[in-house]
Amino acid sequence: QKEVEQDPGPLSVPEGAIVSLNCTYSNSAFQYFMWYRQYSRKGPELLMYTYSSGNKEDGRFTAQVDKSSKYISLFIRDSQPSDSATYLCAVASGNTPLVFGKGTRLSVIA
């Protein structure tokens, strides 16, 4: 079993839709959780960072962590064509480097 599983998509939604992106992880020791957005031909850009269970909101983005289920989510409200990108989850624990999911490719259609 891979350490982080993420559905690669692609996921296509109409503008204005609520988008739900998800990852599962296998190691209960992971305690730091991040979401990155990567536009084509660009490096990953940090969107959200959290280290506890529960929700964290930033504008149209909400990150949710459920440690009991080893499940993390990113919700995008009122999605825009500019949100079209690949979204990568990442997890870390203690002194180990970040482990990334494969990324979910999202297209928001105007």
Next chain:
Amino acid sequence: SAVISQKPSRDICQRGTSLTIQCQVDSQVTMMFWYRQQPGQSLTLIATANQGSEATYESGFVIDKFPISRPNLTFSTLTVSNMSPEDSSIYLCSASTEINSPLHFGNGTRLTVT
């Protein structure tokens, strides 16, 4: 957040040659890392670049193939040696102020080996 500049942004190289990729951070950072990103795959950590000492390589990556330098807290290089088409990939430099804190990335070097 740290701004990371990476060059070249892309290159096409012949089999058997080597390419050195440079990474410059606009502020002093504790940790610098090199990742590889292949199409449809997640980011794979190549090594941690340690200032003033040998890099720490992940399983499957060796110093002879991917020598890394980090002479100070803001600069690092990755060399891809004796390249083959299998080395065609995007190579990304990243940095953070401490372990487990969020990483910031450069825009990557898109390498094609023919």
